[in-house]
Amino acid sequence: MMKKHCLLLIVVAFAASHFSCSGDKRISSSAAVSAPAPVLPVPTAAQLAWHEMETNAFIHFTTNTFTNKEWGYGDESPAVFNPTQLNAEQWVTTLKDAGFKGLILTCKHHDGFCLWPSKYTAHTIANSPYKNGKGDIVKEVSEACKLHGLKFGVYLSPWDRNRADYGTPAYIAYYRNQLKEIFSTYGPAFEMWFDGANGGDGYYGGAKESRKIDGSSYYDWPTTLKLVNQFQPQPQVLFFSDAGPDIRWVGNEKGLAGSINWSTINNDTLYAGKAGIEQLLSTGSADGDKWIPAEVDVSIRPGWFYHPQEDSLVKTPEQLFQIYLTSVGRGSTLLLNVPPDRRGLIHEKDVAALKGWRQLLDEAFKTNLAAHAKVSASTYRGHVKTYAGANVTDDDKETYWATDDGVTTGSLVIDMGKNQPVKYIALQEYIKLGQRVKSFTVEARQGNNWKPLAQESTIGYKRIIKLDQPVATDQIRINITASKACPLISSVAVY
Template structure:
């Protein structure tokens, strides 16, 4: 079964499965009146496309960050890799310009993964970038570069920390007993570091992970959410700060209002069609999150279809890149990002600031909308014509190809629109349908 068939089947299953009435936004049951800043959330959702970046000393081994500790790389080896980590070719400006040129509007860096190593200068641990031969604050450099290039800056911080002695869950055969671990001390350590992060780097987004660990509780998640909002009221926080995250499975929206978090984060899959609740798909450009030699990379068509289907479903795409140990992006990954950026230069109007729908995604196309325009993203090269219902609330005035502005003859009969398509157009391409009224509140249309 090829990628496109798997993608379509998964997407249709998710569309059928979503209940879609609860909200994943706010401080949870302990803080029912605590909600994300509306302007900040609107900006986050409008950005649509961001770069995720997993990086650290583990790239010296080419294995997965965090998860390979003790499983593939012996713990004693893994925990000492920082002593060799010296990414002399790291260039924050080059990284962020690459993201910007790819059409990405925001950037999230793994400041601390499950392995506990910090890419930032922290006064609460020596297990950080300042103890490496490099001795420069990676996170600070990236925050400055994001401001320079107008890219919104965000920070990933894992609640799990398999290195910290007071964290009361062990992983990878770690022989240390948990009897001496004092979780309240670890929670305070997290709060101290997160305060450092907010004060020193001013992130617009805090992206948490690890909440499934047994020693972390629902109460801790809600408390941490409230604490962070007391430090910065307009910071956006994902659902993994609490226990409501459903991993790579179908997102379970039942009783989600009891959990803290502002938006859902389906992983390595395109989220369910949902234009009423904020969500963000995180996915790798290759197969591993951290850099791996000769890792299989997704082709351009797959990458663009992932972005388009995510936007058409109502979500953001956070696309992950894993830099090499010396600090460079692999050239093949950089080249792919340039190609994505070239497509976005022509078609970004149909992605940025849009709402998914009004047509539910199909194998042939997805739709986005903004103002009086409905954008139809064509994904099937064999599609010679498009026949779709006209939303009952509007009239179709005209249609054109977004990439070259050429008009398409509009035929509307009995509430149905038929467009004859130019099969010479290179996939994926976008049709812009101008309507008679604002499209934001159009009812969802399910294709038979």
């Protein structure tokens, strides 16, 4: 009896396989339905990992911390740099507890003072009182990051108000030598930050004059960046500047990404002084031919460096939460500056603000009401499970809902099973195959009717909708109203 049962199963399995392969439309095969073609451009693996980091920290620390300046002139004596309680692990653990995934350190700001003992200049930590000239803050921070699991990034200002040779070819050799020192000694680094400030008045070795350079050609960026990649071939370094090439500036320092935010842009249209450049940086371009997502840089204080008079002006947890919504919640990554004080510690006011912010985030996004909820889709690709609506609530970032080619609209109904108060709705596209959605709406079921909650534009890596007031509902409907190609939604979360 057992043998006959097994034989029957084999025959049935063979028949099903035979009918499927022969094109019987009554039997769907996911293998027969191809995945959507990518909508170019798409992110590299390194860019995708950067998106998933979501929040990173900036650390501004140099002689400015002790002279109470934002931009040092370049004539500051290394003797002024004297943190007496510096603790890189306090920086890193404070930031990790707040949820940051990476840290970018200003190894050299415009004043030219180096936080490591560079062998190419005397304007370094080696000639400061810190640890009797034996200190190396770049090393301390990079090692603390490795110890506590944060990724390490570097800022090395291309402008140097201390150097007598700034503006000449000799300075480019100097700058590249320092890049080699940093990446060969303290790497790997996940991101390299290039400031847009280049040229102006400075000390310049005693010349005390204003110098101008052609930012588009002076540094020979293609050669410089190629060299950096040779210094650190793996993992890939992502380069940030106004125009990328890997990450672009968002166009402001307010913590605001555009309500329309494409990770795609044409980087040959980005250069300083162009009319409307800040708006373009904020929104990106739907028809952009490069994947260059926006990074939102903003400081927890009014200034980028620590100033004691700003101790009462640290952003509140509520302000930081709002910044999260207008950065990560609009498809960008947040880079929040947290400047250490003159002791060499993150100030108690900043620590308290970060703790409060983390608590708000944990409370708001603790319970996903849509986790593994039933989903009804207006349509799905090839009517196979691989692309069904249930993929948006399965907590698997590699699965997604998709429509057939040529179908650029569609709806998803998330059934939470019972009436519950809803305050936030978070959506994510499957950006491995490109950013697609141009517009969408969100509705909540109220009795037999659907109440409009939001009408928005792009989604990208992530879009968080915050409702003015919580709405009690058992079902949320997402309507994709326009898309560049068949929409691919990997996640819908409800809080």
